[in-house]
Amino acid sequence: MEQKTAPLNVTIEKNYDSELCGSIPLHLVNLIQPHGMLLVLDKVDYTIIQVSENADRFLHLQAEQLLSQPLSVFIPENQYREVLRKIKSQGIHDKIPFTLTFNVGGNDVVFTTLILVHENYILVEMELSDPSEQESFTSFYQHIKYITTLLKQAVSIKEVAQVATDELKKFTSFDKVMVYQFDPNWNGIVIGQAKEDDMDDYMDLRFPASDVPKQARELYFKNPYRLIPTRSYTPVRLVPIINPKTQRFTDLSDCSLRSVANVHLEYLANMKVDASMSLPIIIDNKLWGLISCHHKTAKYTSYEMRSAMELVSGILSAQLEARQKEENMGLRVKLRSIHASLMEQLYSSSSFADGLLEGNVDIQQLLDLSGAAVMFEGNIWTSGDTPTDQEIKELVSWLRRNKANGQFATASLPTVYPHSKRYMDKASGLIAMPINAEQGEFILGFRPEVQQTLQWGGDPNNAIQMEQDGKSYHPRNSFATYIETVKYTSLPWQQEEEDAAETLRSAVLEKIIKER
Template sequence: MDKKTAPVNITVDKNYDSEMCGSIPLHLVNLIQPHGVLLVLDKKNYQILQISENAEQLLSMAANDLLGQPLANYVPQEKYTEIISKIEGQASLDKIPLTLPFATQHKKQTFSAVILPQEEYILVELEENESAEAEHFTSLYQHLKYITTLLKQSHTGQELAQRFTEEFKKFTGFDRVLVYKFDTQWNGIVVGQAKEADMDDYMGLRFPASDVPKQARELYFRNPYRLIPNRDYTPVRLIPVINPITQRFTDLSETSLRSVANVHLEYLGNMKITASMSLPIIIEDKLWGLISCHHKTAKYPSYELRSAMELLSDILSAQLEGKQKEEHMELRVQLRSIHVKLMEQLYTSSNFAEGLLEGEITLLDLLSLSGAVVAYEGNIWTKGTTPDNQEIKELLSWLRRTKSNGMYVTNSLPIDYPHSKDYKEVASGLIVIPINAEQGEFVLGFRPELIQTVNWGGDPNSAIQMEPDGKGYHPRNSFQIYKETVKSTAAAWQHEEISAADTLRNALLEKLLKERY
């Protein structure tokens, strides 16, 4: 197993989530990839309103001859009845996969089909069907069970991601498989990798958010995967160009055949990739990351294999979610134990500052701090490594003026409060627990600067290269490691630590209230 790990808890200052890339109308390209045929049907009588121009190659009948014809002319009656029953029987607009016999006067054949009911029309995707023998299905099922069992043996999320890529590569035959996790700014970092020896190593590298722009990310909630069997394909048009029902381009958001933006095909070429397939990792209804599969030559996975890959992506999502919950629960239990001991100490101390900062357990233990300050009733108590007294007074004054609305948490204080640059080595991270903010009474927790190196897959500042005319643009052509040093930043605050600080604040206010009244 690859022993490299990915440093995921680094906050990058610059926002690489390009508005330009995110504004491309990917769903209105009006083009498809040529490995299938797309039909647009009238929702009332199931007549063919639009069809992709490659119909003759796959259906042995000219596209224009099929236009206006009812689907019933080419599909057996029992299958046609089944399709109508399924469309009318479901309450939602979910996709309906099925095996579809399709017969023209020249040829009879069977397709793997996906019916995509829309509000105003119906989309039908047809791909040539590779007959799946019972033995093949059994083999797929057995391999799925084996992989699932292996994944359950992983102890951490990192180990799970790495093991998944290794098994997924064997299962699918792709040359490289990556598990790619998004950070809070939608930059992606490779946390798992399996690859052929002659391919570039991306493990631990970060890629700017513009590589998977906002609109592309949103489409992963509507599609179980994105397949490009051959980036050198010639796009196929729909005819007529305009949808007769909507009088607009047909929305192809949910189709797997939808054509790909030229800039992405160029991006794949720069990576020396001919075929790719990506699947979303969705946790708690949020896009956590992607499974990204690359192949050096053209590759067209069967519909059965793609369905199995889709199932495995769901299994990985569930397993990662479970690991996250385990890790968060362990931290909550640990912090709760420290909180209880700290409360016992607090209630037996002469004053609450001493109870927080002195004794066997301190505030530093609860929140993983390098230093802490208690400012209360005109007094200042310190523990550990903190700014000097004058710097603390100036910081308290700034907090009193600007941060009086509850807790304040940052892992890059110099960005919000430039005066702190002089002591960023001590206090790049700050958590503020207000006691009486209007009177300048706070509990402060500090974390030191953590200088870290981010390894990017190519220079993120050159991720998008504009044409001289300012209209066209291209992706970067190099993915060589570009090192960026991140300064004035502390270790990130975890949600459970912030929650523990809030719980502590409530306990402190309750104690002080009892003492006063």
Template sequence: IPLEKNYDSEVCGSIPLHLVNLIQPHGMLLVLDKQELRILQASANTEVFLQITADELLSKPFASLIQESQLAEITSKLGAHANQDKIPFTLTFIVDGVEKSFTSTFLQHAEYILVELEESKPTVQESFISLYQHLKYITSLLKEPETIPQVAQVAAEELKKFSGFDKVMVYQFDPSWNGIVIAQAREEDMDDYFDLRFPASDVPKQARDLYFKNPYRLIPTRNYTPVRLVPVLNPITHKFTDLSDCSLRSVASVHLEYLTNMNVDASMSLPLIIDNKLWGLISCHHKTPKYPSYEMRSAMELLSGILSAQLEARHKEETMAHRVKLRSVHASLLEQLYTSTNFAEGLLEGETTILELFDLAGAAVFYEGTVWVAGETPSEQEMRDLVSWLRRNNAGGLYVTNVLPQVYPHSKAYHTIASGLLAIPINAEQGEFILGFRPEVQQTVNWGGNPNNAIQMEPDGKSYHPRNSFEIYKETVKFTSLPWNADDADAAETLRHAVLEKLMKDRY
């Protein structure tokens, strides 16, 4: 989809998320030195939780705050894990003579350790056994449905019940990093985003990348006062401390405005990762503030992993089914090709044809000055012009596009029959090609708000706001055929070799 501007990489993609030096107030952040675990930096809200100001904490050994047995556990686990994983602990602090329990995560950087602390108050329903039973139950439900949208819908419904969020969506990225809401469970008064597409810049690249460092992004309320780190600069690096992998990291203001425009107060999103690539997100919204416990979030984190695995399994099944079909058609076509007297007739006529193999509406073979056609194709002259264009612009390899009129404007004259092109060169230099055509499929894309207004620039040209309407914006996508996939390309490549082999054989 050609948007007027690529905000994903330009404006939104350049917001530095990691050097904000601010956190959200629902927890505390301490930065420790690696040798003695002394406090180098503390968030300015320690007094709220510990009755000690950040200034008082500076240079104190972390050990002085907790019990000795807990310290021993921390040092031994940190010693054993030099990698970049967050290690969780439950720690007890004595505050005014009273024990307070905190969930904490420790993350080792090259020069310092980041410690995030949140007060822990799990309810009875959030005991291990209760969460475990829920997880088991939801996992068993996720195994039943056959298709990806069905699995996603079950996940959205069950996660909504389980977490208590007002709306839970499963959001799938497309190849250009726009995304579509493929499943949704919501309270009636929440906006309906089902089947809507959102532009890539709504979750820009650096925000997407952070899902590989953090298992979720939690914003318990967009109405919060950010908390500074004290002192401002990290005394070891003399720079801002990199907060990219810190869950408490304060939220980019453009996104807080975005949540306001969506009438959402709290948000939590979790990644769906398939084959080490961000496939989608689970996005949870709440009208009022919502602060799920660490236990609940951990259970949701596990579920996002389980859902990813289930989606991956369905993906593999779908690709396998397509592959099996492709293979069997391919095999009979190859047989026909080898036994035919004329290879072009072998491809275009008979029981199995190249049309069937690649779901084509028409195909043509240009070889030794002769043209063979099958199905619906552009005129011979139009195809000759197309072949000259291919010769000029292509290094002689396989060429596929599902937007031919966009890359080769002359083809607009016949876009209805040939918006998709598969070109298999036999001898590109001589203009010898096998051409396959897919018809135009006009599609209506429902965007969540006009994607060309994704950013509202202020007259100064520097400040901007996210769009303030997510009303359906319909876009008709023209000059596009159904897409080709990697298996189609592989099959075309094998076919090309078979044809070349056949031609060699026939010659000698």
């Protein structure tokens, strides 16, 4: 079946990020999910100073019976030495699980464990280890090797994303897997999707920035994944509530068991999803997007599978970065070729305006313009489809007053300069290269309005629904496709195009100086 193509290059001026959602301290919830248990150790003597209330479920001991006890009382001596070694050698971001055996009342309980070292205390994150659910290393290696091979063969960002979702769905058995890319304003768009036939189709749909608020985005740099085996869980408290070492709630930023905000659980319910897992796609130390996995029913994902998915997430990030660099390099090579021809023409022309606007190559080809203008020494030269001379003079006057400090580019000129609405069909996009801004001398490039239809997963204007108290809120309850038409915008200026414009401006200034 032919895949739909999402229009990625759309300028969305409205800010859908939410200061309210982004300010909620998600790391200070003092609650964990019940599929594991948590110990908090004193960093000096390794006694247990906090424990999750569900200790009785795993160890048949009340939480209070564990408090003030040395960790060494419960585990074999060789494992205790291993814990001390990990505490001393690992930093807070080293999340390598190991096996820990708790002996309580003569019975051994085996956990898969993570040690998370903080400044004043140590978190010990534990989940029951079930050997019957563990796949062999060979099996995981074969899966990952196969997925990696397919990702390397994909030739575009869209194809890489689609291969990743197809193969991860097969590998993990989640009902739906999506690759979700952020735009500069943190709105997301689904660029790859594999799903069961009875699940909602989110391919190409956009989701407002408030769906993954600032605080949640930042936590992806501390956690390699976010697992919710079921949204229908009862949160588990830490005992005592206040950390005795810090006299405040324990920071659970890097804790995989950390409980989830109720608003997110409600969000999953509205999506008709019970279990979810998400992994960050990080490129150049920035959150580029997410791998988002959904399941219609409860689904616990083993440590082994999570580790494999974490590895695939890193491989996917590398492949997306490689394709992005290839696409950017292709554009740079094309622009350099046009620039070289334009420079030859520029230096052989009687005036730089003629060299830019007339001949076999021109500035319109270089910067993908529908029209261009040069205003220099009181004269105006134009080519292609441009505003009138008077409108250009008024625009330059506005630029002198407001945008005189260096090159200026916008894909939505009418939103910053309302007078341009009357010629938005010629100049919704503007790139302005000052020659002598104080004298009103500029090279201007224009792009026409390109009305584009955006498809959102629900109305982004109603993404957050506040209660009457002004404090509580709920996510939107519908993800039905919401159509928005973006007006007053052109195709956006790519960084390579802005760089090419700046290089051209420098060459023009050099020619003017030499001629004088």
